[in-house]
Amino acid sequence: MVLSRRGMLLGTAGLGAALGVGAVVPGTAAAGIAPPAGPFPALPPLPGGAPVRAQFEPLEQRFGPYLAILPGMVNDVEVDDAATRGFLGGGWWRTPSVPTNSRVQEHVFTFSWFLANEREWNPYSGSVPLRNRLDAAIAHYLGLQHDDGSWPEYSAAEKSKAATGFGIGYLAKTLANLRQANALPERRGEIGTALKKGMTWFLNPDNPIWESPVHYANQNASGLASATLALKLDPDAALQKKLADRIGFLAAHGQSPAGFFYEPTGMDINYNFEVMLPEIAEIHVLTGDRTVVSMAGKFAKWFGYNVLREPDGTGSLTYVGMSARTTVTGYDDVVADPDRTDLASVFVPEVPALAPFFTSAEDRAATREAWRTDPSPAPPLAKQDTSPRIIAHAPYGEKLPSAAVKKQAIQQLPYLSSKDFAVQRKDTATEQTYVYVRRPALYLAAFFGERPSQYARGSAGLLWHPEAGTIVQSQQDDASCWASVLPSGSPDARGLLTASYRVGDRDWNGDRIVPGSAPVTVDYALDSRIRTKLTLTKNTVTRAVKGTTALTEQVPLVLKPTDSVSFADGSPAGFGKTSSATTDALVIRRGDTTIRIGWGTALAAKVVATDVTILREGGRRLHVLRVPHPGTLTTTITLG
Template sequence: MSDSEQAKQRGGRVSRRAVIYGALGLGGLAVASQFVPDLRIRWREPLGELAAFPAPDRASFLDTEQVLAPYLMTAVPLANDIIGDPQAEYYGFMAGGWWRPPNAQTETNARIMEHISTLAWFAANKRDWNPLYRSEILLARIEAAVAYYTSLQLQDGTYPEYEGKPSLAATTFGIVAQADAYEALQQIGALPDAMLQLRRSIERAVRWFMDVQAKHWTPPVRVFNQVTAGLIGAQRALQILPDPPADQNAVYERISYLCAHGQAPAGFLHEPYGVDFGYNFTVTMPDLAWLYAHTGHPEIVPLVRRYMGFMPFAVLPEPGTGGLWHVPALHARNVTTSVSRPAGDLADRGALAKVFLDDVPSIALFLPTREDKAASREEFASAAGPVSELAKPHTSPRTWMYGLLAPQGPARAVREALEKQLPVLTSERFTKLESGSQKDQYLFVRRPSYYAASVFGDWTENDKSTRQLGTVWSPRLGTILVGTNDPDHPEGWETLGPDRAFSTRQSSSTSKYFDSRTSAGDHAINLDEVQDKTGLFAQRTEAVTDPGDYITGWAYWDQGLQFTFITDRAGECIQRIPVLLKEGDTLTFSDGSTFSPGDGDHEIETSTIVLERKGSRVLFDLGATKFRAFVKASGCSMAGGEIHRVGIVFEGELNVNIVFLRGSEPGSLQAEAHRHSNDDVSIRITISTSRARPVSRLKIRGTGVDTEIDVTGTGFRVFERTLTPSRPGTVSLVTTAHLEDGSVFGETEAAIT
């Protein structure tokens, strides 16, 4: 029995086209394969206009269906914007710019048509508040839209998105939208012709998607979210079609394949290849939850656990903001700043991920609490004004699809407990080095004074993710350095070569690691050994294009970091340091002058910069030489402050010592010491002196150690040495600072870690 005949028996609406097909004696499949592309041209009918209606009483919506209210108020203008003039070239196209970005509003962008699922839901579901149920005018407009939508399908079964070219996203998300529309029409036995077109479209698209030789299955799978959507489409086809193009075993096998080849060794999901919280959590995680709920596939939960084993390392609490913040440098596609966990149904795009709460409790970290959700829904129900339509183009049909299905979220107490268990709060010593799938490395270093999160390795043009140091956070000061992944505000730790020939922030490099304080020796360690380092180690990165472009060195001490940059290129380079300044912060330069938030652009020659925040200080030491420097507000807000670009102009080589200072008074002396695997001991000494009391000599003593360092100049100075004790048993080093007259300026003892 054909779809049209089945629809007739169910009392469905039969269009003039179905009568003509029957007279011609054409079977359903023949119609779909031979005539569908011409339907919107040959058999056009003028489309009537839907009348506007007053917004229903907010209290009439069930809590779990409140998400539909703004879609209901959008349905009339959305449907009326479907081109209904029979003489129009794009009859059936969903005009009006309701879905997808303004720059993507073309008649060949199939993604725009995904709202057939939204309109079909209102046409097929009876509610006291839904005046569109079985609306003949709405059904006629859906019919025209389906005909136009399916006519866009390309020969191989794909759909176009940009420039009429085949698109994985347009195809896979389209399958899901079409499946929902098909099921809704089937529910009320309406539009048999449209159902036929949708069925044939879904079959062709799923067949293309499930072809294991197709490019999107090439390992490693490049874009996880789009492939996941395709798997949902294939599963939906199994649920709704009489003769689905793929069986359950095939879908199971492809889920296994995706889990094996779509997740980086680090744990994040490829977007594309790199990290992206926006796609990983608000797009992919709900899709994985749907797949898990409908297939019970045993590899999905372990994949989610691995993901949640990685992401908390890229999240930081910020004192005074009451929230959590991402490390923006990691994220490849969406501009990323704060961790957003909105309770409102329209904004809660990751809602269905709550399915994983029982199996992966830590996922609650990124979800709104049940208390916040209840308060939001109560606020919606009791609000005085009418429900408004959605704002263009923020009308994703996925929001209502998953919002209707989402279970209850975590209790507030549970999420607060997880926030207190963030890695940066539960340990003051660890090193986590993780790898992506495309020679990208993610380095997280926690030491007593700070936490540094960085990305190294290959960089892909057009990715928003950046390279080198991303964020430096302190348990006392909060965030002090932070880069963005915003092309409109390109701030970050970055060295620009002469004539801007290269940028370390946007270029590829290789990394090596060393059990020493510098990367110049022969004490290289492998990647597994880096994970075991809880004390001092060093790193060297070299430009991939030409090692002469740049070499950078990093040393990870307990009290701060040391950075070295070297280039063979002649000319001025600029080192950019993204300092986050908050209200009340002060930058002090070596001449004693200062800069505070709100001051105008500042230029100075200096050898040191000291950031002071609420009585705590961090030093940026440039060595004995003064460099031309400038400070400029970026206009980019982050973590409760504003990023200020501090630029250092230099040639050839630059060394920057970052030291978290003990105490807030000048005239200080501090030191730290670390033992290496060959029993050498490295020490770093930071001293601040004045002209009134200039230090001339540092004496370092310990078991098997007795050495001196000559000191010239005043102000802040940082000294590093690697010592070879003459006999074993050294457990600490005592540093004594002597004035020019031989008297003692100060003394400090550093336990060797």
């Protein structure tokens, strides 16, 4: 059974319910891997004041925080218990932190990099204590591999797609480092054997991990990127042919016709942009593969509808309500290292539509200079926040857009390059329909059909104004999604919403249109209990709701401390507070823009501040407007 979840190298030659401690793991290759006998002296601590920031080259600054924790990680390697010798204990990376979770061992790459690469700031290159404990860690890692080539994660018998896919890559990079350092020759041979077995399992087209559509596509991409590097190190014509075949399969079955990558069968802002895209970028860097460039181009067109820039330039807010797995509400315009999206920037020269989503080269240079001139030592990483991907991808470099290229690409974003369109993006395999409507005074994103996971919320999800920015952002939970809420607390956005679409008096079923003066309407229902008509004009969003019981209209508002917010009766609604009034509207004034949310009759309304903050510099905070009503209500948001 397959369980899924949530050199080019700097300094390398030639390529830029788990079992407890001491348990024997049946069905693994452990018997063929001999653990080293030692000795295992502790790795000495760093000298006082290290890591010294000024010693790092810009592209290697992200190694500083890893160097700061290296002695702690290395000295937490189990060396006393022969049964689990080499287990990377201490809880530094991945859970469960147990000897049978092979993902815990991925920091063998980190250890090997510091062993192999001489730098002014790296006192551990060639270190015997580091080498000996790395030897034990590799032996334990290889001993967890099943006879068929897979590795476990959550239980000893599991054949994990993620553990195997990512593991092949970390072991291949470790092998490259050991070759560079001319270290551990017998272990290098064992790694080569393990890599071939792992690729044979992963690239087998009959393996259940290659379902259609591909679930958790980022994990498949990781295995393909990993195999790409492994086959650069040790070519194998038969495996290379299978690799090319699986890359084509992933392009055909791992990416929705809508443009997103399946996580597991829907889109996920985080996994799509921060994991999947960098993984296929590694394939592109190593081979120039055109299939993955095409995948990146399709994704860029999709992403442009779902990540909305704030007019003040501080960053972008996301359609997080439809993310199937993780919660990323926004991206700052400038992100300092470590930034795990960096490797994906290699697509920008060929896919300029991706440029808006990366920090500009000039801004990144400024953040790196600020880091370099800080006199304090590079700070250590917190446990669990130690992803080896950050430094594993760093040596490939980056192609961040210039400020000018980024500015030009921003102007081409769909909702900025046009003031009037309506478009649907559909996933036919899963009956998902994403709706994007731009009118002169607004942009709205919405979703109808099968929700891809328990976290996603349907209905209207994102409302943006060209001068004011994002006004409404639906979240992934019942208490802060844009919805009509039943007395049980369940929102219609959590159910299957069946919908029909019209523009004016015409049915509309997916083609891109320019509405002009015609309203765009979506009639949708949560079975027989709640029916809603969503209408968009040039400057209004109206939700006319009819329910079979009492309901509460719920609108998650993105507010700034500088907004003037009050109820129609004059009662103030304070930022960061809970406010209430019996009235018929709420009014938000942001700069020269006025947003009025009216419901036509005096009702007891409340605005509740949440603890959700959005963007680093913008000071945005999510507040939820709730208006209880007997079951029939029309709410109109007017933007002007």
